[in-house]
Amino acid sequence: MSSPATASASTLARFDLRSGIRKSAAHRIALVLVWLTIAASSIVFTEPAPVDALTIGLMILLPVVGLVEAKPMLWAGFAVVLTMTACGEISAALARETGIAVSHMTVSLYLVAAWFLFAAFIAKEPERHTRLVLNAYLLTGILAAICGIAGYLDLFPGAFDLFTRYGRASGPFKDPNVFGPFLVAPLLTALHLWLIRPPRRGLLPLLAAAILAVGILFSFSRGAWAAAAIGFAIYGYVYAITADTNRQRAKLVALVLFGIAALGLILTAALQSEAISDLLEQRAALTQSYDEGPDGRFGGQMKAVGLILENPLGIGSAIFTRFYHHEEVHNVYLSMFLNAGWIGGLLYLMTCTGTLVFGFRHVFKKSATSPLFLIAFAALAGNICEGVLIDSDHWRHFYLLLALVWGMMAASPRQARPARILGDRRPILLQRPLLIPPSRRLARIVAPMRRSIGLEPVSKSTGKIPGWRRDRGRIIAPA
Numbered sequence: 488m489s490s491p492a493t494a495s496a497s498t499l500a501r502f503d504l505r506s507g508i509r510k511s512a513a514h515r516i517a518l519v520l521v522w523l524t525i526a527a528s529s530i531v532f533t534e535p536a537p538v539d540a541l542t543i544g545l546m547i548l549l550p551v552v553g554l555v556e557a558k559p560m561l562w563a564g565f566a567v568v569l570t571m572t573a574c575g576e577i578s579a580a581l582a583r584e585t586g587i588a589v590s591h592m593t594v595s596l597y598l599v600a601a602w603f604l605f606a607a608f609i610a611k612e613p614e615r616h617t618r619l620v621l622n623a624y625l626l627t628g629i630l631a632a633i634c635g636i637a638g639y640l641d642l643f644p645g646a647f648d649l650f651t652r653y654g655r656a657s658g659p660f661k662d663p664n665v666f667g668p669f670l671v672a673p674l675l676t677a678l679h680l681w682l683i684r685p686p687r688r689g690l691l692p693l694l695a696a697a698i699l700a701v702g703i704l705f706s707f708s709r710g711a712w713a714a715a716a717i718g719f720a721i722y723g724y725v726y727a728i729t730a731d732t733n734r735q736r737a738k739l740v741a742l743v744l745f746g747i748a749a750l751g752l753i754l755t756a757a758l759q760s761e762a763i764s765d766l767l768e769q770r771a772a773l774t775q776s777y778d779e780g781p782d783g784r785f786g787g788q789m790k791a792v793g794l795i796l797e798n799p800l801g802i803g804s805a806i807f808t809r810f811y812h813h814e815e816v817h818n819v820y821l822s823m824f825l826n827a828g829w830i831g832g833l834l835y836l837m838t839c840t841g842t843l844v845f846g847f848r849h850v851f852k853k854s855a856t857s858p859l860f861l862i863a864f865a866a867l868a869g870n871i872c873e874g875v876l877i878d879s880d881h882w883r884h885f886y887l888l889l890a891l892v893w894g895m896m897a898a899s900p901r902q903a904r905p906a907r908i909l910g911d912r913r914p915i916l917l918q919r920p921l922l923i924p925p926s927r928r929l930a931r932i933v934a935p936m937r938r939s940i941g942l943e944p945v946s947k948s949t950g951k952i953p954g955w956r957r958d959r960g961r962i963i964a965p966a
Contacts, residue, residue, distance in 0.1 A: 511552070513552050514552050514553075514554065517545075517548050517549060517554055518554070520541065520544065520545060520548065521545060521549075521554075521608065521616075521619060521620070521623075522619055522622075522623045523541060523623075524538055524541040524542055524545060524623075525619075525620050525623035525624055525627065525887070526623045526626060526627045527541060527627070528624070528627060528883055528884065528887070529627040529628065529630065529631040529658065529659050529660070529669065530659045531659060531660050531661060531665075531883075532659060532660075532661065536883075538883065539597070542601050542604070545604060546600065546601075546604055549604060549608055554608055554611055555604065555607035555608050555610075555611055556607055556610045556611040556898075557603075557607045557610070558607075558610050558897035558898065559897075560893070560896065560897040561603065561606050561607055561610060561893060561894070561897050564606075564838070564893055565599075565603045567834055567837070567838060568599045568602070568834070568838060569599065570830075570831075570834060571830075571831045571834040571835055571838070572592060572595055572596050572599055572827075572831075574800075574801070574828050574830050574831030574834070575592040575595060575801070575804060575826050575827035575828075575831055576589065576592050577800060577828070578800050578801030578802065578803050578826060578827055578828050578831070579591070579592050579803045579804055581800060581801075581803065582802060582803025582804075582806050583802075583803070583806055583809075583810060584806065584809065585803070587804070587805045587806070587809070588803035588804045588805060588806060588826075590805075591804035591826070592804050592826070594881060595804075595881070598881065598883065598886045599886075601883070601886055601887075601890075602886040602887075602889055602890045602893075603890075604890075605620070605886075605887060605890035605891070605894065606889075606890040606891075606893045606894040606897065607894065608890075608894065609890060609891055609893075609894025610894045610897045610898040611898075613855075613856045613859075613894065613895050613898040613899075614855045614856050614859065616894075617856060617859045617860075617863070617891060617894075617895060618859065620887070620891065621672075621676050621859065621862065621863075621891075624672055624673055624676070624884075624887075625673045625676045625677060625695070627673075628669065628670050628672070628673025628674070628676075628699060629673065629695050629698055629699065631659055631660070631666065631669065631670065631702070632658065632670055632673075632698045632699050632701070632702030632703075633698060633702075634650045634658040634659055635650055635651075635656035635657060635658035635663075635666060635702045635705055635706065636656060636698070636701055636702055636705060638650020638651045638656055638657070638658070639651055639655070639656040639705045651663075654766060655705070655706055655707040655708070655766070656702065656705035656706050656707075658702065663706040663707065663708055664706075664710060664711070664877055665882060666702075666706050666708075666711075667702075667703050667708035667710070667711025667712070667714075667715075668708070668710060668711045668714050668869070668870055668873060668879075668882070668884070669884045670699045670702050670703050670706075670715075671711070671714050671715050671718050671866045671869050671870065672718075672862065672863065672866035672884070672888060674696055674699040674700060674703065674715060674718075674719075675718055675719065675862045675865055675866055676862055677692045677693075677695040677696035677699060678692070678696050678719070679722075679858060679861075679862055680692035681693050681696065681742065682726070682735070682738055682739060682742065683858070697749065700715075700746075700749075700750075700753075701753065703715050704753065704757075707766055707767070707770040708770075709770060709771075709876065710873040710876040710877050711873070713869070713872065713873055713876070714866075714869030714870055714872065714873040715869065716869075717865075717868060717869040717872050717873075718865040718866050718868060718869035719865070721865040721868050721869075722861060722862070722865040723739060723743065725850050725851070725861055725865075726739055726861065727739055728851075729853075729857070754767075782812075782813065784814070784817050786812075787807075787814060787815075787816060787817070788816055788817070788818055790811055790812055791807065791811075791812075791821045791822075791824075791825055792821065794807070794811065794825060795821065795824045795825060795829075795832075798825075798828070799828055799829045800828040800829075801824065801825055801826055801828035801829075801831065801832075802825055802826075803826065804825075804826040806825075807822075807825055815878050816878060817876060817877055817878065818874070818875055818876070818877075818878070819835075819874035819877065819878050819879045819880050820832065820835070820836055820874060820875070822878045822880060823835040823836070823880060826880075839871050839874070842867070842871070842889065842892060843868060843871060845896065846864045846867070846868070846892050846896065847864075849864075849895075849896050849899065850864050852899065854899065856895050856898075856899075859891075859895070860891075860892070860895045860896075863888055863891035863892050863895070864892050867885075867888040867891075867892055870882070870884075870885050870888060
């Protein structure tokens with residue numbers, strides 16, 4: 488008969504068949520809380536949001552239960568973004584209103600810490616943890632899109648006032664310009680599920696993709712439209728190149744054709760409403776009335792460029808709208824130069840461009856996480872490009888996507904470089920002795936081997952290297 492202690496231990500621990508290790512109750516509870524945190528990330532009626540309280544709790548819980556693994560690559564990236572944040576704090580200390588600037592940079596510091604936490608969480612078990620995050624993200628994205636559609640169409644009393652802003656769908660967000668880009672990653676996830684599943688199991692992902700696409704459309708955010716187009720273009724290009732069979736490529740082509748036809752039908756139906764057609768025509772224009780003139784968006788950006796050149800240390804966060812222009816810069820890269828000075832702005836620009844470059848290289852590596860990485864990278868690339876049109880430095884989902892990409896890249900095993908020193912075919916007496924020791928990662932000398940000087944112990948009795956022998960004038964390495 489088992490003792491109470493044994494029974495308690497068997498109750499608190501479960502054997503995970505996939506990973507082959509025992510998962511404690513605390514371990515499983517932590518995973519549930521991660522799922523809930525991601526699922527709550529779309530509820531942003533107020534600041535701070537519920538997701539912030541959950542994230543701060545995870546900052547304590549995940550390291551305690553051992554669900555994070557900080558790889559060297561993550562520490563390097565963390566050092567870069569911390570330096571960028573420190574530059575912002577220095578700029579805030581010199582700002583005309585220090586309190587507002589410091590408060591803004593404190594939020595940036597929290598988001599950087601959240602990025603590092605989720606990246607280390609992904610690096611611990613890349614495939615399982617990424618699937619957990621994307622599944623929760625897909626569900627909350629669908630619910631947010633349904634709220635946005637219901638609000639825009641005013642499907643129930645109070646829906647329009649609750650889920651729209653400026654006459655555009657915003658869902659449970661305060662700004663439709665954040666609501667739209669938030670749905671890009673769930674949209675790509677749903678399309679990916681349709682591509683990899685058989686036709687009978689692909690109906691639900693296709694329905695989810697349709698809901699998410701309509702949500703993005705009704706946000707009437709030009710940046711969200713661009714982010715979705717860029718994200719799908721990257722996903723489709725890489726998927727077509729890396730697909731194993733032509734059947735998979737044909738399914739992708741069918742998806743593109745079906746999407747174009749469905750979009751045409753949706754636009755045709757939407758244009759039947761005069762209000763929708765007017766708003767769609769207005770938002771589809773390349774420039775708006777508020778973009779032009781010295782007080783418009785472009786005029787504000789020119790003011791920002793002048794301030795950047797005059798202030799190497801920056802002017803402080805949230806100062807531009809209080810003293811220099813009536814609205815934000817609408818360009819996150821210019822904003823970072825204003826908020827954190829030349830050094831901080833360059834570090835932010837290097838972080839984004841470096842993520843795109845190294846992520847695009849990583850996306851072609853075959854691994855169990857390749858499809859998941861492609862989804863996260865394509866969505867992140869769309870959001871990074873959208874930064875040219877809007878200030879995205881405080882978007883929570885941006886840092887989540889950044890964490891997914893960095894976490895999977897950091898967890899990827901490094902590939903050994905190929906051999907660079909080839910065998911010397913000349914007679915023994917004409918060969919040069921090797922003075923550089925071979926790499927520990929991969930042997931760089933191929934047979935016939937050459938005797939190394941000072942690299943092997945020499946027997947005091949015989950004066951020879953143990954294990955080495957001579958055959959027909961050649962020195963043969965031990966097997």
